[in-house]
Amino acid sequence: MDDKDQLQIAIGKRVKMLREEQGIAQQDLAAKCNIEKSNFSRLEAGGTNPTLYTLKRIADNLGITLCDIVNLEDKK
Amino acid sequence: MDDKDQLQIAIGKRVKMLREEQGIAQQDLAAKCNIEKSNFSRLEAGGTNPTLYTLKRIADNLGITLCDIVNLEDKK
DNA sequence: ACTTTTTTTATCATTTATGATAACCATAAC
């Protein structure tokens, strides 16, 4: 597994964690972000290398900053 | 201009600013990141919606965090 | 068990980020 894969998995886990902290369903957040629920699932599973705009929409709909979302250091 | 375009322009300006702060040439940073200089130019001009991995490589080679790079609020 | 909700997985189409190459523009030296 290369560093790109590791990054994808890290961001996926982080999005999932932040989403669950707010107790919102994956499909509901996906809908608010105008992202297909299947694609959102892939993203959380680390199966994609999201673009900045995708991350921005997620951050906005979670009420957090982009910085919060990509704060991956020292995170499980 | 929609919010996606604004975001792209904002990240481009931010990358350019951070790069110039370190006095490194665009083409040199591009080379270190394994990004084509023409593509890097496009990115700084706001002509692309970069992926997380692209931003990560730029951050790494600038010696800063992803959070630093996407810290776009209240920035020109 | 059954039903409902939520998530995952697979597949195909479309859009777009990036790679790659080339040519061009600007500036500053000399």
Added chain:
DNA sequence: GTTATGGTTATCATAAATGATAAAAAAAGT
């Protein structure tokens, strides 16, 4: 002028992100 150096712009190909749909699996509730 010419020569570098740094940046831009255009174009085409390729890889991959995302859209879109469907089906299956898993989890939760009753």
